[in-house]
Every structure is written in structure tokens, then in C-alpha cells.
Amino acid sequence: MRQPAILIIGFLLGGCGADPIATDIQFRVAEERSDATVLRSGLEQIKAWHLKNATGVSDKLRPGLSEEAIANAFSDIDCHPSDELSVLWSWHDGATDATPFVWYHDFLSLEDALSARWQLRLAALTKWDRRLVPVFEFDGEWYATYCGTEGTVAAPLVNLTFEDKPMVAYINLTTFIVTMAQAMGQDAVRWEGDAMVDDIQALHDIYQQHNPGYTFPYYVPPES
DSSP states (O other): OOOOOOOOOGGGGSSHHHHHHHHOHHHHHHHTTHHHHHHHHHHHHHHHHHHHOOOSSSGGGGEOHHHHHHHHHHHHOBBBOOOHHHHHHHHHHEESSSSSSBBEEEOOOOOHHHHHHHHHHHHOOSSSOEEEEEEEEEHHHHHHHEEETOOOOOOOOOEEEESOOOOEEEEEEEHHHHHHHHHHHHTEEEEETTTEEEHHHHHHHHHHSTTTSSSSSSOOOOOO
């Protein structure tokens, strides 16, 4: 793995003069906690979960892209893919339909991710950062991470909707995938009746194990 790049800070992060969504500390933690081997392992665990539960997703994953193809796709937007993004799309280039890959979110292909990025830039979000790249999506909600300068290893994962302000929801893409893999493996997310169902409290507890100090982006009812 390459050495962490210098943090992308200040005006380089903000879109249209807006304050950056993620802090310098969150970028530093994202790079420190990145692990390409752990990310690939988590992706394989999720794929195996789909195979075990006969969801059909394993057969709908597109072949992975070369690192050169991934880098070339970003050249037109003057932004380099992070190591995490390269690992993700070299593993598989998204799925061919809208069956959720992780807890109710679809895995976007690189082409669909860059298309969604363009659409979100045109939308009137309260905050937007031109370097955000959506990677998972469901019905007006996205998880996006950052592209950046050459040598960027990892970046925070941001939750985006049209209704709420964007927020940093996971340390990075690695912790997102590890959280989802554990939640699915421990039945906090299950496959029942051709759909994903969840135990929100159990999922929240797993989230906190991997993302200490970060805010779970969904409402969790008080335990009775």
C-alpha cells in the first residue's frame, strides 16, 4: 500500500466555497484505518453471504476493472481515485440490477457512480463537495467517499440525502464494508422473503465497534 497522501484540506475540499463536510482529523483517521486486505476480505464475505442466502446478487456482479481503467475514468474530472475506490471497482464493477448489496443499498458501477456524482452536483443540496463520489445508493440516499490528489489512500464515507445535510457516517469505505459484513454475518441484517430485514439495535452496536465516536445515520428506538 502506498504511504498516506497529504490531507486534502480547506478550499480544495469545499464545493462553491462551502465549508468541507469532513474535517482534517476525519481524513487522517480514514487513512490510518484503511486496509486494502481487510476491505477485500469484507467484500468477499458479503458476496458469500449473498451466495449462501440465494439472493441472486453474486451472479449479477460485473467483472472488475483494471486500475488503469479506473484511473482513466477519473481523469476527466481532475480527481484521482483513492486506493479504496480502486480496490472496490477492481474487485467488481458494481451489480447489474438494483438488488441491494449491503443493507438496502445498491452497489454502483463506476459509470453509474460518476453519473450520480454529476446529478448530485446539479442538485440543490445544503452542502456539496465536488470531490465526493457516490458508491452505494437507494432511492434518494447515497453513501459517497472522496477522490483526491494522487496517492490518496482513503477518505471518510459520507451519507447524502436530498432532505438532510450530508454527514460523515463511517470512518472510511473499509469500516463501512467491515460493519456490513459483520452485520450480515451475525444476522443483524437478514434475508427473508426475498428482501433484507434488520435488527436496527444490533446493527447500531456493530457500527459503534468499528466507528467509535461517529454518529450512526439512522434513528434507533430506545431499548425497552
